[in-house]
Amino acid sequence: MTVPSPSPSPSRASDPALRLAAPAKVNLFLHVVGRRPDGYHLLDSLVAFAGVFDTVLVAPPPEDEGSGEGEGEALSLTVEGPNAGALADLSGDDNLILRAARALAEAGGVAPRARVTLVKRLPVAGGIGGGSADAAAALRGLYRLWGLTLGDGPMLDLALSLGADVPVCLFGRAAHMTGIGEGLTPAPSLPAVPMVLINPGVPVSTPAVFRDRSGPFSHPAPLRDAPINAIALANELILRRNDLERPARGLADAVGDALALLTDQPGALLTRMSGSGATCFALFGTEAEAEQARAYLAALRPAWWVERTVLVSDARALDAQA
Numbered sequence: 001m002t003v004p005s006p007s008p009s010p011s012r013a014s015d016p017a018l019r020l021a022a023p024a025k026v027n028l029f030l031h032v033v034g035r036r037p038d039g040y041h042l043l044d045s046l047v048a049f050a051g052v053f054d055t056v057l058v059a060p061p062p063e064d065e066g067s068g069e070g071e072g073e074a075l076s077l078t079v080e081g082p083n084a085g086a087l088a089d090l091s092g093d094d095n096l097i098l099r100a101a102r103a104l105a106e107a108g109g110v111a112p113r114a115r116v117t118l119v120k121r122l123p124v125a126g127g128i129g130g131g132s133a134d135a136a137a138a139l140r141g142l143y144r145l146w147g148l149t150l151g152d153g154p155m156l157d158l159a160l161s162l163g164a165d166v167p168v169c170l171f172g173r174a175a176h177m178t179g180i181g182e183g184l185t186p187a188p189s190l191p192a193v194p195m196v197l198i199n200p201g202v203p204v205s206t207p208a209v210f211r212d213r214s215g216p217f218s219h220p221a222p223l224r225d226a227p228i229n230a231i232a233l234a235n236e237l238i239l240r241r242n243d244l245e246r247p248a249r250g251l252a253d254a255v256g257d258a259l260a261l262l263t264d265q266p267g268a269l270l271t272r273m274s275g276s277g278a279t280c281f282a283l284f285g286t287e288a289e290a291e292q293a294r295a296y297l298a299a300l301r302p303a304w305w306v307e308r309t310v311l312v313s314d315a316r317a318l319d320a321q322a
């Protein structure tokens with residue numbers, strides 16, 4: 001497995017910053033296959049992305065612009081966008097983007113000097129890896145800004161130290177994920193299936209969901225051939241599941257509500273929760289059916305986050321839209 005070298009799209013002419021897409025990740029299935037002695041759960045999951053994303057902009061700090069490189073730390077993070085309000089204490093050391101920046105600077109032997117802007121559109125703590133995607137995008141941008149030459153292995157180790165979902169977000173392509181997130185192999189190519197994502201606005205605690213999981217561990221059958229269309233993909237996925245759905249429903253009624261609403265939509269081929277919730281998704285055979293479901297759900301639940309998008313296998317292509 002190799003992490004593709006960071007390759008943000010060229011900056012816009014009027015904007016000196018590198019712009020990177022931090023797309024939602026979607027667990028098409030997620031089986032809990034065991035538990036490590038330290039309490040972390042071992043997973044077997046097919047992870048892809050969706051065409052909805054936060055944008056991360058990375059630029060030199062103002063004092064370095066035009067005057068070469070300064071010394072010492074000069075790191076700032078500004079958060080804007082529709083979901084910015086959901087992120088508390090932006091400057092805190094537990095902010096994943098700042099932690100990622102400092103860890104990367106240390107690994108690369110450079111001073112952490114950058115101005116990072118996050119345009120936050122994805123729901124926070126929603127099971128679609130928003131924070132992990134933001135950290136991975138920041139790593140890609142800062143890697144390029146600082147001209148680093150760390151290899152794939154150290155980058156994946158660094159990503160894993162930030163969170164179990166950060167490696168797959170850094171990998172940026174649909175992958176079969178094992179271990180707690182460190183085992184990544186490219187998935188067979190997946191069709192760009194129309195999908196609707198909904199989040200009921202109830203944060204679900206990932207540790208609590210894992211803690212409430214019970215019963216025997218389950219092992220998904222290996223994916224057979226690459227599914228050629230939405231129906232073939234849905235037929236593969238229906239044989240597998242998300243083992244965290246049950247505990248998440250127990251913690252938040254809204255998860256069951258979201259799944260039931262999606263399942264009722266005409267044309268919904270498969271409905272499932274992503275990650276530890278509460279975001280759920282449905283796959284559709286046509287864009288028209290997906291749009292009809294989006295419009296209906298957005299009107300029915302105006303306070304919820306409802307998005308129509310497509311399944312994305314290669315998240316790097318989204319940098320051009322960021």
Ligand code: C5P
Nearest residue numbers: 039040041042163164165180206207210
């Ligand atoms: O690594 P991340 O921050 O995503 O994980 C949050 C918490 O979720 C962990 O501290 C752990 O309690 C739980 N977790 C787990 N097994 C995983 C991933 C997360 O038990 N594979």
